[in-house]
Amino acid sequence: MNQHFEWRDREGPFRVLSNEQAEQYNRDGFVVLENVFDPETISELIEEIDPLEARMEEIVRDQFNGKAFIARAGEITFTPHLVMESPRAKAFTQRSFFRDIAYDLLGEDVRLYWDQAVYKKPGTLERFPWHQDNGYTFIEPQQYLTCWVALTDTDEESGCPLVMKGRHRDGTYAHTMTDLGWEIVEEAPGPVAAAPVRAGGVVVFSSLTPHKTGPNRSADHVRKTYIVQFAPEGACLRMPEGGEQLSIPCNDPERQYAILVDGETPA
Numbered sequence: 167m168n169q170h171f172e173w174r175d176r177e178g179p180f181r182v183l184s185n186e187q188a189e190q191y192n193r194d195g196f197v198v199l200e201n202v203f204d205p206e207t208i209s210e211l212i213e214e215i216d217p218l219e220a221r222m223e224e225i226v227r228d229q230f231n232g233k234a235f236i237a238r239a240g241e242i243t244f245t246p247h248l249v250m251e252s253p254r255a256k257a258f259t260q261r262s263f264f265r266d267i268a269y270d271l272l273g274e275d276v277r278l279y280w281d282q283a284v285y286k287k288p289g290t291l292e293r294f295p296w297h298q299d300n301g302y303t304f305i306e307p308q309q310y311l312t313c314w315v316a317l318t319d320t321d322e323e324s325g326c327p328l329v330m331k332g333r334h335r336d337g338t339y340a341h342t343m344t345d346l347g348w349e350i351v352e353e354a355p356g357p358v359a360a361a362p363v364r365a366g367g368v369v370v371f372s373s374l375t376p377h378k379t380g381p382n383r384s385a386d387h388v389r390k391t392y393i394v395q396f397a398p399e400g401a402c403l404r405m406p407e408g409g410e411q412l413s414i415p416c417n418d419p420e421r422q423y424a425i426l427v428d429g430e431t432p433a
């Protein structure tokens with residue numbers, strides 16, 4: 167489905183990024199911003215998400231025999247669409263940081279595209295495979311934005327993101343379904359960077375940046391992230407069906423609301 171992709175560098179003036187950070191995003195496909203959210207905001211968010219994650223893990227364990235698609239009880243869980251259940255999570259996605267980074271990296275008219283918590287439990291020995299977010303669901307324009315918000319300190323031992331540098335510029339790669347999730351390749355063919363980040367920091371990357379997370383080899387540290395993704399107004403999900411291309415607008419009012427209209431906070 168990736169036919170004529172051309173990466174467009176983002177140009178300033180920027181609201182939150184420095185010119186160097188924007189240059190790194192354009193060149194490498196990611197940038198790590200530390201100390202974006204204060205400890206109180208993060209602990210309130212964890213308090214809110216933990217019970218929802220526990221409920222999700224119980225469903226995976228009890229109703230799906232411990233494994234549902236890419237989730238495995240006791241190892242890795244995905245809890246999507248928190249904004250539909252939690253006013254606090256919704257308010258979080260509307261914080262000025264997200265409006266500003268979305269302005270810098272997407273433009274003047276932006277919606278929330280997706281949100282999910284991902285918890286990786288100690289003793290998870292499998293990788294979460296190399297993939298692009300646009301490899302899971304093909305969105306057009308292909309170039310949207312992922313903010314990987316660290317709710318806990320995260321390093322290589324506990325499964326921080328690793329990214330393939332510069333490969334976002336190629337557009338969406340072909341992915342193969344594996345038992346662990348969609349995968350581009352098992353071993354990265356080129357330069358890789360680890361993106362450790364402390365609680366309250368954000369790894370900002372493109373929907374086209376190939377990334378993976380490693381095992382969580384820590385003794386007792388549940389690695390927690392809240393992933394918040396934004397797409398330009400007009401973005402559509404593309405799906406082949408019966409010889410045709412379905413095109414579904416990403417504008418569900420409940421969970422894909424506008425965060426920027428003409429560069430401003432919507433009324």
Ligand SMILES: O=C(O)CCC(=O)C(=O)O
Pocket residue numbers: 284286294299325377378379391393
């Ligand atoms: O946080 C993780 O361990 C992997 C999550 C991820 O890469 C994703 O949801 O796209």
